[in-house]
Amino acid sequence: MVTQREILEELMQLRERLGFAIIFITHDLSLLIELADSIAVMYAGRLVERAGATELFRSPRHPYSLGLLNSFPALHGERVRMEGIPGSPPSLTALPQGCAFHPRCAFALDRCRTDTPRLARPQREPAGRERLAACWLQDGRQSPPGPLAVRLNDDAGPGTGPASASASAPAPASASASASGDTTPGSAR
């Protein structure tokens, strides 16, 4: 852990100095939220959500992102039982029909079993948030369930742009990241 953190610090310093962009590919979402400006979440070979790190952490729009966030026990606060995500990642050779996440999704609708949702801007997303999610819950035909409809405090505020999470970074460089679950049962990292 200490060594990992030191290597990451080194990388981030290099980024500041040389101004390049970093793409982290990892399943360690809790680390990404600290390090990345923007995060792309993949499931079963597809991008399912893309958002600023803070936005993703505070107000995920895709049930898989929500499930991933609930898979990392916190370092502080009260200890509460957490459930992770039921079931297990599908095999890439036998992807479920429709939304590939539907067998594990607590919010699945009828159409999730047959139609694949496209990556799109959530219909009720406040203006100014740059965000994409591939989920039928976000197509505007229904209100998404509470945990997937959290609004950030600064949503209403004028001038809060998509870069609010990274506004303090002086360099033009950005770190983006991709978090992804296993796609085949048994594939190890």
Added chain:
Amino acid sequence: MTPTSGGAAATDRPADTAAPVVHGPRRPGVPVLEARRLTKHFPVSQFGPASRRQVVHAVEDISLALPRGTVTAVVGESGSGKSTLARLLTQLITPTSGELLLNGELVGSDGRSRREYTRQVHLVLQDPFSSLNSVHSVRYHLERPLKLHRRSGRGELTAKTLELLERVSLSPAADFIDKYPHELSGGQRQRVAIARGLAVEPKVLLADEPVSMLDVSIRLGVLNLLDELRSREQLAVLYVTHDIASARYLADTVVVMYAGEVVESGPAAQITDAPAHPYTQLLLNAAPDPGRTEPPVLRGRGSPPSLVNPPGGCRFHPRCPFAMAVCAESRPPAFSVAADQVAACWLHRPGDPEKNAPGPAADTAGDVPRAAEPEPGPAPAPSTNK
């Protein structure tokens, strides 16, 4: 989560007194498994006669008690001796010195007591892929130990196998009993491996990084299973991990290892909320924390020392930002720092003026090793480049 209390049987005894500090949850009665002053030195096989007597000091003088119905987490970086400790506790390897007690009785070395020990103390390995044989079904894997252990008849076997699957939440069990390992996900395989261990009705489960090779989304399921085995079946569980957040989640007591030694132990939430040892503080600052607003400041950078020639005194002293003269000279004993919490660090010597000192200056505020510190929050960062 049910657990609340736990910690080390703390003492204020100075280093030279004989009785060692026993780490682990404190519960009334005799612990199922107790390790006294376990030490393991691996011989280093190298060329040349000069190095013939060199050894790796992998585990140094660790005493641990595992009561029934508790989870003890052993946390440390790679190479800190966690697996060696777990293997010593399974008797897979022989200690250089120290002894094991099962239900309060010294474990003998004859075949019979070894077999009894192996039955009662089960090791769950990190890799659920290699621990099952791909040519055999789930049924085969579970019936074998059932037959050997309980000499169950044909008729009962299926019923008992189904029951085992239900106990590890592979449900409905009938859907799993005739599957082969390749038809199962990593988490399901780890459950089968655990079920196989349960077949012989062990009292102690030693789990060495049981989720580190599993997909993130299914790790909690396996941790929750360990939690249930603790509360429902009253097993004594040792959970070995490098992930201090998961240790906090699951364990009654957290034991922190550095370079083969225990540096701190105590009730899980207390260790993470008020770490007393500089190394525990470093480990926590390095751990991922999405709630963090500033990059953490690491105090004590560097890597663990060679265990062939570990540093004298406190093994952490070459890295420690608080090191004093005494730290290089003598090994700090485990001092009591709070209820059930001990830290092997000279800063916590009773009566030591430095113990409760507010620290050298305000700029180190976050990390002054005080036991009563409510929040180990990171010190203000000199520069923030997120």
